[in-house]
Amino acid sequence: MTRNKKRPWLAALFAFVYPGAGHLYLREWLRAFLWFGFAFLTAYLFIPPEMIQAVQNGGWSGYMQASENIDIQQTLPVLFVSLCNILDAYWSAIRNNRAVQEAADGTRRCPNCGRKVDADLDFCQWCTSPLDADATAQ
Structure with a gap:
């Protein structure tokens, strides 16, 4: 949808x-x-x-x-x-x-806290939760 x-x-x-x-x-x-x-x-x-x-x-x-x-x-x-x-x-x-x-x-967001995430990192710089490789904007 x-x-x-x-x-x-x-x-x-x-x-x-x-x-x-x-x-x-x-x-x-x-x-x-x-x-x-x-x-x-x-x-x-x-x-x-x-x-x-x-x-x-x-x-x-x-x-x-x-x-x-x-x-x-x-x-x-x-x-x-x-x-x-x-x-x-x-x-x-x-x-x-x-x-x-x-x-x-195409902005990436953390699935845990919802904040914008730096595209170069594989973890959220705000809550330090790991990001999936295919996590894209929701």
Whole structure:
């Protein structure tokens, strides 16, 4: 499977629209599922059931009326999880792009610590673990 460069801003935008959607764009399936579950659990624990019932019964107008009565202590955890999701999607895209670029450049990395390794050495100069002769960029 080949990796392609991804747009970090697009991953962040998808994550803003829906938790885990940015990770789906990056093809990080488990991470997307975990972020969706974490956001759902946070909303379940901190959003009052009255607001959910108001949305179900009144639609958008019920949501607007219920949101006027919600405290900041109830919305802050949901906003925090959403912000962390957006930042994680953005940084995951940057890490993906860095790995794609290093693979294209032929940069060797240590399989133990993950740092760049001098091509002339048969061991990692950072953690001193031995390198295989066929260890290339991952």
